[in-house]
Amino acid sequence: MKRTKVLILCLSALLVAGCSDTKTTVKPDDFKKVMGEFKLDIQDQTETVDYADAIYRVISDTYDLIYIDGKKKYDIEGLFVDQCKNVIDDIGTGIGTYKQDTGSGSNWAKLEITTEDTYYYVSWIGDTYIYIKGLEADANNFREIIKKLGY
Numbered sequence: 001m002k003r004t005k006v007l008i009l010c011l012s013a014l015l016v017a018g019c020s021d022t023k024t025t026v027k028p029d030d031f032k033k034v035m036g037e038f039k040l041d042i043q044d045q046t047e048t049v050d051y052a053d054a055i056y057r058v059i060s061d062t063y064d065l066i067y068i069d070g071k072k073k074y075d076i077e078g079l080f081v082d083q084c085k086n087v088i089d090d091i092g093t094g095i096g097t098y099k100q101d102t103g104s105g106s107n108w109a110k111l112e113i114t115t116e117d118t119y120y121y122v123s124w125i126g127d128t129y130i131y132i133k134g135l136e137a138d139a140n141n142f143r144e145i146i147k148k149l150g151y
Helices: 001-017 029-038 071-091 134-149
Strands: 054-058 063-070 099-105 108-114 118-125 126-135
Touching: 029 054, 029 063, 029 134, 063 071, 063 134, 071 108, 071 118, 071 126, 118 134, 126 134
Parallel strands: none
Antiparallel strands: 054 063, 063 126, 099 108, 108 118, 118 126
C-alpha cells in the first residue's frame, strides 16, 4: 500500500509540475560524447528492440545506466511510467528514509530517489529516455552526468 501511495504521489507531481518548461532533446551522438568525456564505455544494444533508433548501456559492478532514443514519444513516456513503478517496487515497503525529487515540463519528466544505499534516476526528454541505478555513494557522479547531458 505504501508503494502505491508513493507511486501515485510521484506520478501526480510529474503531471502537474512545470508544464510550460521545456528541455532540449539529448541525441545519441551527444550521449556518446558525454560518456566519452566521463571515460565510460557504452554498449550498443540498438538491435535488441524495434521501438528505438538507439539504445546505449553502460554497465559496471556498481551501476547500470541506460539511454534510449525512441522512435515514438509515447513509447518513451510509457517506458518512463513503467520504470517509475519498477523503482518503487524495487525499493519495497521497508525502505526506511529516502529522498525524492520529481519534476516535469511540456516535453520532459524526471524521478530521482535516493535511499540509504541506492540511487535511482529515471527521465525522458522528447523521444529520449535515461535510467540510472547505482550506489548512493556515487550519486554526485551520476548527478554530474545528468547535468552534463541536460536531463
